[in-house]
Amino acid sequence: VHAWRGDDGYDWVKPPVVLGHEIVGEVVAVGEGVEAPRIGDRVVPVSILGCGDCPRCAAGNGPLCAKRTVIGLSHDGGLAEFVRVPAGEVVAVPLDMPSERAALTEPLSVALHAISRLPELRAGEVVGVCGPGPVGILVAWALHRRGVEVFLVGAARDRELRLAEAAVLGIDAFAGGDRDVPVANHWIEASGSEGGLNMAVEHTEPGGRVVIVAMYGTRPMIDLNTAVRHEVELIGSYASLPADYEQAVELLSTGGEIERHLVTVFPLDAAVEALESTANGGVVKAVVAP
Ligand SMILES: [Zn+2]
Numbered sequence: 001v002h003a004w005r006g007d008d009g010y011d012w013v014k015p016p017v018v019l020g021h022e023i024v025g026e027v028v029a030v031g032e033g034v035e036a037p038r039i040g041d042r043v044v045p046v047s048i049l050g051c052g053d054c055p056r057c058a059a060g061n062g063p064l065c066a067k068r069t070v071i072g073l074s075h076d077g078g079l080a081e082f083v084r085v086p087a088g089e090v091v092a093v094p095l096d097m098p099s100e101r102a103a104l105t106e107p108l109s110v111a112l113h114a115i116s117r118l119p120e121l122r123a124g125e126v127v128g129v130c131g132p133g134p135v136g137i138l139v140a141w142a143l144h145r146r147g148v149e150v151f152l153v154g155a156a157r158d159r160e161l162r163l164a165e166a167a168v169l170g171i172d173a174f175a176g177g178d179r180d181v182p183v184a185n186h187w188i189e190a191s192g193s194e195g196g197l198n199m200a201v202e203h204t205e206p207g208g209r210v211v212i213v214a215m216y217g218t219r220p221m222i223d224l225n226t227a228v229r230h231e232v233e234l235i236g237s238y239a240s241l242p243a244d245y246e247q248a249v250e251l252l253s254t255g256g257e258i259e260r261h262l263v264t265v266f267p268l269d270a271a272v273e274a275l276e277s278t279a280n281g282g283v284v285k286a287v288v289a290p
Pocket residue numbers: 050051052053054055056057065066067068
């Protein structure tokens with residue numbers, strides 16, 4: 001949606017390019033000499049790849065590589081019947097997992113990566129999540145499933161759909177205006193809004209951490225004085241690593257029919273409608289099926 005809308009920070013994307021970086025698909029052909037995956041396997045491609053040849057890549061941090069490429073942004077991606085991806089950069093998905101659920105692997109991996117950027121949680125610590133988009137809901141869901149006390153805050157317009165679906169998943173979810181926002185030990189900021197970021201900073205227990213996983217359409221102004229006085233750590237979290245994908249597949253295999261609460265399927269020729277519905281909050285997560 002950010003690239004399609006031409007948000008700040010996406011001017012490096014040069015159309016024409018087929019969008020789509022959260023993909024699940026069946027392998028229908030492999031290159032010469034490729035032993036895995038095999039034809040018929042179901043896989044999710046890792047969406048951001050490093051050059052494989054620099055210190056950051058050597059440290060396993062492909063998404064931080066200066067020469068990283070993003071499928072569906074740097075080159076053609078998944079909003080198509082077929083897509084070509086490097087054989088060594090895919091994660092296997094069980095054959096019996098519904099595609100609507102398997103398509104959540106990439107966003108869930110991003111959520112799990114953000115969670116991995118929290119400090120080790122002590123008993124009784126509470127995590128706030130700001131922004132009930134797909135990543136925010138998946139962060140809250142994954143924390144809730146781990147037994148962490150978590151709440152999810154949205155805006156008034158999120159009440160009917162996004163917050164309601166989160167509540168059905170067992171998450172304590174509410175709109176910011178409906179009750180006082182509690183102070184949490186740590187936050188994960190997934191709203192991409194200036195207001196949400198400041199709410200998180202202001203409602204963090206002194207010494208706590210705000211993990212920022214959102215991207216911002218415009219540059220936010222932050223109340224840094226509060227962050228300084230409270231020694232609140234602001235930590236960025238970008239994309240995810242192969243291990244996060246594997247954990248995501250595991251969680252989706254055992255986590256029930258989460259897609260029923262999050263996913264709306266659009267046909268490929270309605271891909272623009274899928275993007276519009278996502279941008280205006282009409283759906284939680286659009287999945288496009290060729
Ligand atoms: Zn590199």
